[in-house]
Amino acid sequence: MSEAVIETTKLTKEFIRDEFHVVALKDADLTVNRGDFVALMGPSGSGKSTLLHLIAAMDRPSSGEIRVLGQDLRALTDRAIAHWRNAHIGFIFQSFNLLPVLSALENVELPLKLTNLKGAERMEHAATALKLVGLGDRLGHYPRQLSGGQEQRVAIARAIVTDPDLILADEPTGNLDAASATDVLTMLARLNKEFGKTIVMVTHDPHAASFATRVRHLEKGLLLPEGQAPEEWNAAAAHPGSEG
Amino acid sequence: MHRLGSLIVKSGLRNRRRSALTIASTAASLCLLGILMAMYGALFYGGDETPAQALRLITHHKVGLADAMPVSYRDKIRSLAGVRDAMVWQWFGGTYKDARDQRNFFARFAVEPDRFFRIRPEIVISGDAKRAFENGRTACIATEKLARKFGWKTGERITLVGDIFPVTLELTLAGTYTDPENSEALFFSQDYLRESLPVGNSQRDQAGAFQVQAMSAADVVKVAREIDAAFDNSPAPTKTESERAFQLSFVSFLGNLKLFLAAVSGAIAFTLLLVSGNTISMSVRERVGEVGILKTLGFTPGMILGMILGESAVISGIGGGMGVALAAVICVGLRQGAGGFANLQTMAVTPAVAALAMGTAVLIGLVSSVGPAVSASRTSILESLRYTG
Secondary structure, eight states: OOOEEEEEEEEEEEEEETTEEEEEEEEEEEEEETTOEEEEEOOTTSSHHHHHHHHTTSSOOSEEEEEETTEEGGGOOHHHHHHHHHHHEEEEOTTOOOOTTSOHHHHHHGGGGGSSOOHHHHHHHHHHHHHHTTOTTOTTOOGGGSOHHHHHHHHHHHHHTTOOSEEEEESTTTTSOHHHHHHHHHHHHHHHHHHOOEEEEEESOHHHHTTSSEEEEEETTEEOOTTOOOHHHHHHHTSTTSOO | OGGGHHHHHHHHTSSHHHHHHHHHHHHHHHHHHHHHHHHHHHHHTOSOOOHHHHHEEEEEESSOTTSOEETTHHHHHHTSTTEEEEEEOEEOOOEESOTTSGGGOOEEEEEOHHHHHHHOTTOEEOHHHHHHHHHOTTEEEEEHHHHHHHTOOTTOEEEEEOSSSSOEEEEEEEEEEEOTTOSSEEEEEHHHHHHHSOTTOGGGGEESEEEEEESSGGGHHHHHHHHHHHTTTSSSOEEEEEHHHHHHHHHHTTOSHHHHHHHHHHHHHHHHHHHHHHHHHHHHHHTHHHHHHHHHHTOOHHHHHHHHHHHHHHHHHHHHHHHHHHHHHHHHHHHHTTTTOGGGGGOOOOHHHHHHHHHHHHHHHHHHHHHHHHHHHHSOHHHHHHOOO
C-alpha cells in the first residue's frame, strides 16, 4: 500500500476581503502518495494556489484536517512550522524569487544555513544541486546575470538542496518561454522519476500538467473528483501548449 | 545567527548609494557626538589625576576668586597638621602686547619660586633654568609650547601690563618647562609683583589664592576642612578644594554647560534616530517580498527580526566607527588649540568615549529598526509575497 504524503479532509479556507466573505477552498479531500507527481489545475480563483499554500503550511485552514508527511499542521506553532518547512518542503515560485544580492551558489545555500551543516559542506551540497540542474558553470553568477530559465533552475536547485520529502511548485513555468518551460518541467519529471520525489504542482497550463502523473482539477474552490474536469479544460487538454 | 552574517552584511549594503549616504550621515553625527562627549569628559572629569595633583588643594576667598585674602594666611596654612607646604598662587591677568589679539592670551601666575617645584613636582625643567628662576627677581618660566608660539628664547624680555594690578612687569625668561597639565602658562615671582606695587597699595599684602600640598592624598579632605575652619570667623573666610574641583569651578562660569552639552547630544541622537529609522523603513519596505521568500525557506520570525536589526546595526556600526575615528583626529586639533583652558587639554576620544559613542550608534540603529523589523517578522508569508511596494 502506498504511503500517503498529503492527506486533507474537508479542508476549507475562508476569509473576509473588503467586507466580502470569500470561500477560497471548500471541503477539499486530497490524498497524495509518496512518489506522486500531482498537477493541481484550474482557472484563476479556483483555489489551487490556496490548497498549495495550505499544504506548505504558508497559511492556516479555516476548518478541516490536513496532514502532511504524517504531521498535523494545525498543531504546530509558527516557529515549529518554519523548521518543519525547512526540513521537509522544497518550494518553487512562479517568479523564481531569488535574492538579488546573493550569487546562484549562495541562493541555493540559503536553506542549508538553517541546518547543522558546516560552511564547506553547505557549499558542496549547493554546488551539487546546481550541477544537477545543469548550472555547474554558473555558481558565481547573480540572478541579474541569468536568463529566466536559468533563474528557475537555480530556484529548483534551492528547492531540492535540503533533499526534501515534498516539492511544491506554484506555476513554475508561468514566467518562462516555451523552451525554458519544457526544460523546467522535464527537470521536475526527472526529479520525480529518477529521485522518487513527491511533487505537487499548481498550473493552469495543460501542457505543463501533462508532465504530471496525476491531475486534479479545481473549480470555484471545489476540488473535483479524480478524473473529472470541467469541459473547457478537457477541450484545452486536447490542444496542449495552446496556453502558457 | 552568525551563519547569516554574510547575508546580513550583503543585505544591509545592497543599495550602495543609500548605504553610503546613511553611513556618512551617521559618521557625521557620531563625530559631533564623539567630540561633545570628549569635551564633556575633559571638562567634568579631566584626565587621570596625577599623584602630585591628588595632593594639591587650592584655597581662595569663600565669596569668589575676585576677592583676595591676607597673604599671612599662607603661614597659618603651613602650620596646620597634614599640610606639607603652601605658596601664593596669584592670577595676574594683564596684557601681553595687544589684548585684542586672542593669541596673546595665556595663563600668568605670580608664585613663590623656592616652593614652586616642590609643590608641582611634575614640572620638567633643566637645572640651570630652575636655578635662574629661583634666584632671579624678575625671572619667569614659560611652557615650551608658549615659548615656541611667541618665538621666545632664554633671556627674552617679556613685558606684561597689569589690569588687576596697577603695574607693568618687565620679566626675563629664565627657561622653559613642560607640564602635563598645562600647555600655555607663564610663572614669575610673587615677590617681584609685590615690590612693583606702590607702597600703601592693599594688594601688596594680599593673595588671590594659595596652592597647598597635603602630606598624603588621604589627608586632602581633612586638610581642606581644617584650613576653612581656621579662617571661618575671619573677615576673609576661605574655601579650600582639590585642584581638580577648583578647575571644574571655572567650567561653571560658562553656565549650565552640562545641560547644554547633554541637550545638543540629545538633539543629535534624536535626529540620527529619525534619519536612520526612515532609511531602515524604506529598506525593509523594499524587501517585504524577500522576507516572504526567507520564511518559505524556513526562516523563523525571530531570525527575520534578528537579520533586520543586524543590518541596521552593521550600517550604524560602520558609520559610528568612522565618526569616532574622525572625532579622535579632530580632538587632537582641538587639544592643540585649547590655549590656557587647562580642562580642554585632556580632551580626547578615550576608549570609554569611543565605546559610549559606538554604543550610542548601534543602539540608535537598533531602536530605529525595531518597528520595521517587528512588522516584517510578523507579516505572514502570503502577505509578504503578495506585497508589491
